[in-house]
Amino acid sequence: MERKEWPLWEVFVRSRNGLDHKHCGSVHAPDAKLALQVARDVYTRRQEGVSIWVVQADHIVASDPDAKPELFDPAEDKIYRHPTFYQLPDEVNHM
Amino acid sequence: MYTQALDIPQQGADKGPKAVENPAYQAEFDAKIDAGGYIEAKDWMPEAYRKTLVRQISQHAHSEIVGMLPEGNWITRAPTLKRKAILLAKVQDEGGHGLYLYAAAETLGVSRDELLDALHTGKAKYSSIFNYPTLTWADIGVIGWLVDGAAIMNQIPLCKCSYGPYARAMVRICKEESFHQRQGYDLLLTMMKGTDEQREMVQDAVNRWWWPSIMMFGPHDKDSVHSGQSARWGIKRISNDDLRQKFVDATVKQAEVLGVTMPDPALQWNAERGHYDYGAIDWDEFWNVVNGHGQGNVDRLAARVKAWEDGAWVRDAALEHERKRAAREDQAA
Numbered sequence: 001m002e003r004k005e006w007p008l009w010e011v012f013v014r015s016r017n018g019l020d021h022k023h024c025g026s027v028h029a030p031d032a033k034l035a036l037q038v039a040r041d042v043y044t045r046r047q048e049g050v051s052i053w054v055v056q057a058d059h060i061v062a063s064d065p066d067a068k069p070e071l072f073d074p075a076e077d078k079i080y081r082h083p084t085f086y087q088l089p090d091e092v093n094h095m
Numbered sequence: 096m097y098t099q100a101l102d103i104p105q106q107g108a109d110k111g112p113k114a115v116e117n118p119a120y121q122a123e124f125d126a127k128i129d130a131g132g133y134i135e136a137k138d139w140m141p142e143a144y145r146k147t148l149v150r151q152i153s154q155h156a157h158s159e160i161v162g163m164l165p166e167g168n169w170i171t172r173a174p175t176l177k178r179k180a181i182l183l184a185k186v187q188d189e190g191g192h193g194l195y196l197y198a199a200a201e202t203l204g205v206s207r208d209e210l211l212d213a214l215h216t217g218k219a220k221y222s223s224i225f226n227y228p229t230l231t232w233a234d235i236g237v238i239g240w241l242v243d244g245a246a247i248m249n250q251i252p253l254c255k256c257s258y259g260p261y262a263r264a265m266v267r268i269c270k271e272e273s274f275h276q277r278q279g280y281d282l283l284l285t286m287m288k289g290t291d292e293q294r295e296m297v298q299d300a301v302n303r304w305w306w307p308s309i310m311m312f313g314p315h316d317k318d319s320v321h322s323g324q325s326a327r328w329g330i331k332r333i334s335n336d337d338l339r340q341k342f343v344d345a346t347v348k349q350a351e352v353l354g355v356t357m358p359d360p361a362l363q364w365n366a367e368r369g370h371y372d373y374g375a376i377d378w379d380e381f382w383n384v385v386n387g388h389g390q391g392n393v394d395r396l397a398a399r400v401k402a403w404e405d406g407a408w409v410r411d412a413a414l415e416h417e418r419k420r421a422a423r424e425d426q427a428a
Binding site: 004005006008024025026027028030031034041042045046062064065066 | 135137138139184187188191194195198201206207208263264267271410411413414416417420
């Protein structure tokens with residue numbers, strides 16, 4: 001089958017000012033302008049957003065799921081990075 | 096439900112359990128499922144899990160897309176501007192739901208073109224319910240009330256399905272479905288306050304849609320081919336019969352308030368079970384429709400294929416326009 005589908009774009013929506021843009025799905029569109037338009041129609045029909053980002057899916061670089069251990073396990077034994085690691089006297093423990 | 100055709104054994108499907116492809120990965124996958132965790136797009140998954148999800152999510156997406164046709168039939172004939180605006184918004188939602196779901200299916204490594212091709216060539220199925228005709232305006236109300244009501248029953252547990260992208264799409268869909276059901280019931284309430292002729296129209300629509308609606312939940316549990324495996328994988332959380340019973344129990348009261356009766360003399364409260372009993376379902380009709388011989392199968396698919404083919408030049412022109420723009424940009428750089 002001949003592949004003529006429009007490229008895939010990932011859609012990120014800021015639901016209101018003060019919050020991050022959050023990934024909410026993807027759309028197919030021939031160019032950036034139409035990707036924004038389609039994303040608006042598909043993902044913000046009920047005032048779900050005040051701002052939209054679209055990025056072509058193949059421009060996203062993602063970490064390898066198989067690399068989870070080497071990427072994320074080293075943080076596991078560094079509990080001293082958390083405030084709860086430190087036991088302070090009761091009088092000042094709200095610090 | 097929208098994925099009843101999962102109960103048709105796949106052609107050439109392997110009989111019996113397959114050899115485990117990778118025991119270490121399989122153990123990690125099983126542990127994640129057992130802990131109620133989510134599988135994400137790039138995670139390792141058994142091939143059968145991936146295939147089942149592609150079938151289920153794409154059947155669901157196709158159902159949303161074909162589901163626009165019976166209702167779209169009435170947009171130009173809506174009785175008031177208000178009802179027309181509501182129906183347009185609802186049909187647009189169905190299109191949106193189809194798009195969320197296609198996007199979720201594509202995360203499993205299947206292309207949009209392949210998915211659409213499967214629908215257009217009849218290789219992929221969609222829900223039996225959309226092969227019934229919408230004869231009067233009351234049908235639009237009954238579809239919202241009963242068909243979308245049945246869909247909600249089925250879709251709420253899918254919000255916790257083990258495949259992350261599907262679960263997230265379902266959360267979004269469920270938020271929007273409630274509007275669909277309530278606008279349908281509201282439409283019918285308005286008709287019931289009208290003339291005798293309008294009330295008869297509502298009752299007639301209920302008579303035609305009741306049985307197809309409860310067939311949407313698919314075969315009885317004892318005849319459901321894939322339910323066991325899907326439950327093990329956390330894709331299907333509640334059985335066909337349990338969902339159907341929940342729907343029947345919830346709907347009887349709504350019918351009373353509306354002032355209509357269901358076309359089932361066996362429908363009555365069973366104090367012992369704490370549920371409503373209902374009559375025998377005509378499974379011959381169900382399988383007939385699922386397998387392409389319902390009243391509307393040929394027309395629905397033809398309308399869908401025509402829309403796709405008539406739009407081809409627009410899709411091609413948009414791609415070409417962008418290709419030329421990018422080429423100009425390259426030249427200028």
